[in-house]
Amino acid sequence: MTDVADGRRAETQAPRTFGSRLRYVGPGIVIAVTGVGAGDMVSSLVAGTDFGMVLIWAVVFGALLKWFLTEGIGRWYMASGQTMLQGWHALGRGATYYFVVYLFIVTFVFGAAVTSTAALAVDAAFPDKLPLWVWAALHGVAAFVIVGVGRYEFFERIMKVFAGLKFGAVVLLAVLLAPNIGELAVGFVPRIPDGALVNVLAIIGGVGGTYTLAAYAYWARERGWRHPSWIPMMRTDVTIGYALTALFMVSMLIIGAELLFGTGTSISDSEGLVALVDPLQDRFGLLARWVFLIGFWAVATGAMIGAWNGGAHLFADTVRTIRGVPDEEAAEYLSERSPYFRGFLAWMTFPPMILLAFGQPIALVIVYASLGALFLPFLAITLLLLLNSGRVAPEYRNRIVSNAFLAASVIPFIVVGVQEVLGSL
Numbered sequence: 001m002t003d004v005a006d007g008r009r010a011e012t013q014a015p016r017t018f019g020s021r022l023r024y025v026g027p028g029i030v031i032a033v034t035g036v037g038a039g040d041m042v043s044s045l046v047a048g049t050d051f052g053m054v055l056i057w058a059v060v061f062g063a064l065l066k067w068f069l070t071e072g073i074g075r076w077y078m079a080s081g082q083t084m085l086q087g088w089h090a091l092g093r094g095a096t097y098y099f100v101v102y103l104f105i106v107t108f109v110f111g112a113a114v115t116s117t118a119a120l121a122v123d124a125a126f127p128d129k130l131p132l133w134v135w136a137a138l139h140g141v142a143a144f145v146i147v148g149v150g151r152y153e154f155f156e157r158i159m160k161v162f163a164g165l166k167f168g169a170v171v172l173l174a175v176l177l178a179p180n181i182g183e184l185a186v187g188f189v190p191r192i193p194d195g196a197l198v199n200v201l202a203i204i205g206g207v208g209g210t211y212t213l214a215a216y217a218y219w220a221r222e223r224g225w226r227h228p229s230w231i232p233m234m235r236t237d238v239t240i241g242y243a244l245t246a247l248f249m250v251s252m253l254i255i256g257a258e259l260l261f262g263t264g265t266s267i268s269d270s271e272g273l274v275a276l277v278d279p280l281q282d283r284f285g286l287l288a289r290w291v292f293l294i295g296f297w298a299v300a301t302g303a304m305i306g307a308w309n310g311g312a313h314l315f316a317d318t319v320r321t322i323r324g325v326p327d328e329e330a331a332e333y334l335s336e337r338s339p340y341f342r343g344f345l346a347w348m349t350f351p352p353m354i355l356l357a358f359g360q361p362i363a364l365v366i367v368y369a370s371l372g373a374l375f376l377p378f379l380a381i382t383l384l385l386l387l388n389s390g391r392v393a394p395e396y397r398n399r400i401v402s403n404a405f406l407a408a409s410v411i412p413f414i415v416v417g418v419q420e421v422l423g424s425l
Contacts, residue, residue: 014229021236027219028241030159031070033166034306035209036248038117041273041299044249047203048256051196053179056187056250058200062207063246065412067238068405069376070216072383072398074234077217078227079396080386084214084379085314085321087386095382100318102375104347106211107311111352114304115140121297124274125290133356139301144349147308150337152222155309162302167248169295174251176284177258184254198415205412207249210375215310218317218334228396259283308348309336315344376413380406 015021047055073084080087088095119135146158192200216238220226225234259279273296281289319340320333333340384406387398398406 028237037303044252053187112355118300165298205416
């Protein structure tokens with residue numbers, strides 16, 4: 001064991017067997033909890049509502065694309081010793097400045113949206129107790145406190161609790177609905193219903209996470225996974241994370257297919273998710289209502305806490321990168337107790353509360369959507385450039401399969417981005 005940032009103890013020798021690696025899994029679960037939010041619940045539920053279980057394969061393929069993105073981020077960090085911010089900066093300062101502008105805007109709007117979503121579940125469970133904006137503000141403050149404690153081990157344990165709540169609740173409900181096994185199996189066979197091409201691309205591109213994907217390297221760093229010897233462990237970790245992501249999305253699709261397919265009901269946003277509690281209660285009783293609300297709350301709150309931590313890490317590393325601080329002195333910036341980390345954490349928590357009172361300004365939402373539309377294609381393209389370059393040793397560069405999946409991911413990510421922009425107009 002050896003010290004890492006803030007005096008924490010970390011592993012020094014990478015485990016060599018699959019069984020031993022399972023004991024170290026953690027950052028992958030964090031990325032799964034952070035990346036699966038209310039938007040993913042809505043998209044998979046809509047897929048089940050509109051097309052039954054036909055598009056299960058698209059959900060699985062989408063999780064596979066995000067696996068290649070996150071694996072690329074982890075491999076770049078462990079093989080080069082540089083974070084994604086340093087990699088982008090090496091490609092050109094414009095990439096760094098684009099990202100920091102995007103980060104400020106996306107966290108400001110997201111800070112209001114995600115706390116409001118978490119508040120919806122609490123308000124549905126305890127109606128008329130407090131105004132919705134008060135519940136939202138309380139969630140933001142709670143996330144600030146949890147992340148601001150400044151200990152990764154505590155943060156990871158909290159995220160594992162949310163993983164149990166969100167994945168357990170949704171899978172339990174899917175099992176209770178007793179889906180037809182034959183239809184479920186057929187859903188894994190790729191096919192596109194008439195008029196569903198855009199929906200399929202949106203599902204594939206929308207599975208699990210945006211800017212927080214780039215935070216995976218910081219969570220791995222906190223565990224001491226800093227050298228190429230940890231790449232196999234990282235791949236196991238990411239595989240567990242995206243297996244959970246795919247399981248969650250498929251379970252939500254089953255819920256939509258079994259409850260709403262053919263009924264003409266439309267679920268278009270996170271508020272519409274609350275409407276599911278009544279049919280679930282009618283069919284399975286009060287317990288099912290509470291299981292769904294707890295799962296819904298855990299989805300939004302877990303994504304919020306993970307995004308708070310990831311966003312603060314990304315900003316702190318942006319400051320470090322722009323200033324050209326060497327890795328030997330990086331702890332002053334990348335520590336969860338650094339003023340840069342905690343300053344941005346405050347930015348994500350308190351200024352967005354203005355939007356809770358006045359609503360989201362249209363112009364800001366449009367800018368947020370436009371910049372966000374570029375991020376995932378930007379991430380995929382820059383990974384292709386970095387991982388095929390001389391910046392990493394030949395044995396850690398992309399192979400044909402990695403290049404193919406990263407290149408294939410660009411189109412659905414662009415489709416998702418365009419839909420995001422059009423939806424904000």
